[in-house]
Amino acid sequence: MTNPFLSSEEYDERAHALYNEARYDEALELLREGLTRYPQAVELHVGAGYARLAREEYAWARRSFEEALMHDPEHEDALAGLGEVLLKFGQVEAGLRAYDRTIELGYEDDVDLMLQIGRALFREGFVEHSLTFFERAVRNAEDSAEAVACIGYAQHRLGNDVEAMVALRRALVLDPKFAEARVYIANLLYDAGDLDAALLEFEQTTPEDHWDELGIWRLIELKKSVYKLKDSDGELKPWEARLVELAGEPDPIDELLAEVEQAAVEADTEDGHPSQDQLEALGSLLTGLVGQQQAGESPGEQGSGQANEPGAATTDVLMADNGTHRVIMRDGSAFEGSWEEIVQALRDARDAGRPLDEYMAMEARRFYGATGMRVASHAPEAFLRGSADAGMLRIVR
Structure with missing residues (x-):
């Protein structure tokens, strides 16, 4: 349906609202309509580029950003969007030049833009470059917990855990309710083996603070271990419900x-x-x-590089041979038999009486919390092989 009385600014505002609600298809449809009426509206081309980017339609996104830059070669958001697309196409030097151009044009004090560019570089694996943009953001907004935390994330990815922890702690001083930084700290402590401190941090979060399953699995296992909670304990129910939400259909x-x-x-x-x-x-x-x-798949999905x-x-x-197998656990105990017999023996040693499928699912969750690796739980052989890949046991034969 056309909107004959909308200005280009109104098209842009409405599409931006849809984009913020992750309604990318509707946003793009509205932007297309706007561009038929205002083909030289730079903001509409930029909006279409970001909607295409969100839909992983990178070639079309590039075209939109380049069209915007034809009308305004110094448009900072178009430069940032084009830089991200170029990185995805492997044109690293050109992408970095687009980002550096925003600095040359004097946008270093635009904190949101610096964070946007830094995050794009971080996602594509250019962590050292991302750190420079995060540092620019902090120089211009020293009290921004979000910007300071981004420095922590980059330092951790670079292997500098001490510097990462300092930055993340500082972010929490600036904003004690900044859950993302607290969850990250908890996971760092868990990885370092400081489980008591990790649990202390995890317990200051709510299920809604978590957008990744790993931290929740770790919290559940720590609670069960420290407080001797049973799987059916009501205290765990909100966390398990959040896991279901995150897993989706x-x-x-x-x-x-x-x-x-x-x-x-x-x-x-x-x-x-x-x-x-x-x-x-x-x-x-x-x-x-x-x-x-x-x-x-749509053309955008084929270009995402995420095929199974x-x-x-x-x-x-x-x-797989269905004969006799032997596995050795991390504590040195050994189990022999068919794949199913080995899993049954493991179940009996840890939680006798539990149905086998429930036992495998429970252990798979525990292994994920400990290692971050997903272990299949739909069949004994797949479960044991996945457990071996996660380093939880060794298959001798």
């Missing part, structure tokens, strides 16, 4: 692939090896699934 393709892996384990013939027909059928199913997934790789994991399962 399961992806149908991932669920189907998990079923295929489970079928592969169960499809062995009596002599302990899957038949050729079974292998071919499972391989065809996997190929079809991947094809269906790729066919359903189900083949490698499934090959391991298909080639």
Whole structure:
């Protein structure tokens, strides 16, 4: 529906509001309409660039930013957006030049812009460059807890944990309610082995303060360990509910692939090896699934570089021998038998009576909290192999 009486500024304001609500499709549709009426409106081209960027449509985003710069070569937001797109295309020198141009134009005192550029550099792995922009932000806003914390994040990524902790502590002094910095500190303490201090920091957060599952798993395990809480304890319920929120709805393709892996384990013939027909059928199913997934992607999604790789994991399962295996735990204890028998023995040693699937899911969560690595829990073999990859046990045979 057209809006015949809107000015270009009104189009920009309405699209910006939609963008802030993560309604990128609607924002882009509105910006397109605005550009048909005001094709030289720089702000509308810039807005379209950022909407495209959010949709991972990088080629189209680049076009929008370049169009904006044709009309205004010194537009700081267009330069920042173009710099991010160029980094994603691997044109690092050109991207850095676009960012440096904002400094040459005198925008160093624009704290929000410096943080935006710093975060983009950080996300793309140019941490040292990101640190210089974060430091510029702090020089112009010494009381900004957000800017100071960004220096802490960059220092940690560079391996400077002492400097990182100093910056993050300073951020909390500036804003004691800055939960993001506190969660980060708690995870640093956990990684350093100072579990009591980590729990103290975690306990000053709420479930809503967490936007990553790792900190919540660590908090749950620390509470259970220190306070001897049972899995069903009501104190853990809000944290478990937050985990469900963060996990979101399961992806149908991932669920189907998990079923295929489970079928592969169960499809062995009596002599302990899957038949050729079974292998071919499972391989065809996997190929079809991947094809269906790729066919359903938009051009922006194909360019995101996040395609699944189900083949490698499934090959391991298909080639597994269903005979006797032996695993050695970190404490030196050893278990032998089939994959299922080993998991049953582990379950009995730790939590006898719990259903096997619940035990694997619980242990997978504990391993994730301890290592940050996800461990499959839908089948005994996948669970044990994932646990070995996470360093929680060793498979001898």
